[in-house]
Amino acid sequence: MESHQGEVQAGAGISVKAVELVVALCLLAGAIVVIWSNYSIGAGWVPDGPEAGYFPMRVGIIVLVCSVLVGVQALHAGGKTVFATWQQLRQVGVILVPLTVYVGLIGLLGIYVASSVFMVGFMVWVGKSGWLKAALIGVGINVLLFWIFEIQFRVPLPKGPLEAALGY
Structure with a gap:
């Protein structure tokens, strides 16, 4: 059942908000694993250059920040749009x-x-x-x-x- 705006009726499936929160949590978990594992192997700068985990850890931090932003945005979204029935x-x-x-x-x-x-x-x-x-x-x-x-x-x-x- 669709409304006049083309949105599927609430309760007819899983919401966009729920999917975005799940994706944000999965990305957050992956980012934490990347950060932790690269910190363990060395993610700093030494006299002869970056350690093995330097760049991957920075990527993990970027993914962590983005996942938090996606999660916050999803929490503040007010729509009941259905992602999939x-x-x-x-x-x-x-x-x-x-x-x-x-x-x-x-x-x-x-x-x-x-x-x-x-x-x-x-x-x-x-x-x-x-x-x-x-x-x-x-x-x-x-x-x-x-x-x-x-x-x-x-x-x-x-x-x-x-x-x-x-x-x-």
Whole structure:
């Protein structure tokens, strides 16, 4: 439901203010880590020039200041503008959740098996394809990619137990 000004009705999703505050907090946390770690390795100026953490620490300080400014600006913003509706966020989740699982599986199963699982699952779940068609395409493409990268170009990609069992 949209108002006459083109804004989505409040409560229909996550607000711009909430997103800006989350981004500001994430940037603040990252800046603190950068500042702390570079201070630990040396961020000063010595007789022969800057220490290893000199410039990265300054960048961390700039990011920290900017994150505080974004947070303050977000806190003072009075609008109830919606950043994304819950339906839009669900659509993002349809991609983001399987992709996150896929990335996690690469370390366990290797990139080829994980990619096959991802493709088959995505084709069946989102694309509503049949299992056989999805399995043939998912496995076939990854066998082809294995042949191209591992055998032809000799580019080693992350492998799992299946490739190890096959001697790769």
